[in-house]
Amino acid sequence: MLYVWSKLSSQKWADAWEERFSGGAQGALVITTVPGRTMIRVELYCEKEKVALEVQKEFGGSVRKVKQQNWAAISAEPPPPVKVRDALVICAARTKAEMAAARKAHPGREVIGVPPDMAFGTGHHATTATVLRLLVDEAVGFAAAGKAWRMGDLGCGSGILAIAARKLGAESAWGCDFDPKAVLVSRENGTRNGVPEVGFDEVDVLKWKPTKAQCWEVVAANLFADILENAFPTIVKVMKPGGVVFLSGILHTQADECLKAGEAAGLVIERRLKVGKWVTAKARKVVG
């Protein structure tokens, strides 16, 4: 059973709702916009009634019970597909037929189907979309140089980044999340997208002891500033010398401090991109 808290809100608060519930700790956020209308419906799907009621106490609105298996049906209208450069399109396709239709509609692009389930990462959030763009550019660079690369995705959510890496030519990709639901959803998405070999494991990056083999040319860490700051020593450890990491989920008000901590841990910040209130950075582990 799931409990959904819902409330109508002005469209101008959409970012604020996203930020308030980012990370998915309280539940999965669904924002429905109605074309031509200035109101949005904000819904938070929670596993515990207590959590939904606490959100109601804080923000008003209403709480109702929903059956979990109807998730697809009760979710908002499928969000529009997200195109990344000329390489990828991320859409809400769930079934084989929907995947086939999406491929037909987007010839020349790798299609990644990520239905809006119980994990963060449909490609719509600025933090995910920016990492996807950087990942495409990095993959183009590897292909041009004829270099093989592998990818590790820390805080995989829906698995979107690791799946994208494999589609973009990574020899292998692996992702982890401390939320067991995210790991399950990621595995499902790997299979849905024809890359079941992408491994996803339940790992808390703050307690993680990586093996020697867990060391990558490309690492993605869309994890929020405070977690990044504490995880930097581990992040640097799992990067190959000369490898890159995409750091995301950083509020711009926290970016200076967060990226300084990254530099202190041995990273060189090569790019810093701001989209809305979010900062994403590309950083490199210097050789030697």
Ligand SMILES: C[S@@+](CC[C@H](N)C(=O)[O-])C[C@H]1O[C@@H](n2cnc3c(N)ncnc32)[C@H](O)[C@@H]1O
């Ligand atoms: C902003 S989402 C990013 C999801 C996906 N990688 C993307 O780019 O859309 C952050 C994810 O990190 C996970 N996470 C947060 N703290 C973590 C930790 N300490 N260890 C592992 N995963 C964590 C959350 O459960 C969530 O799925």
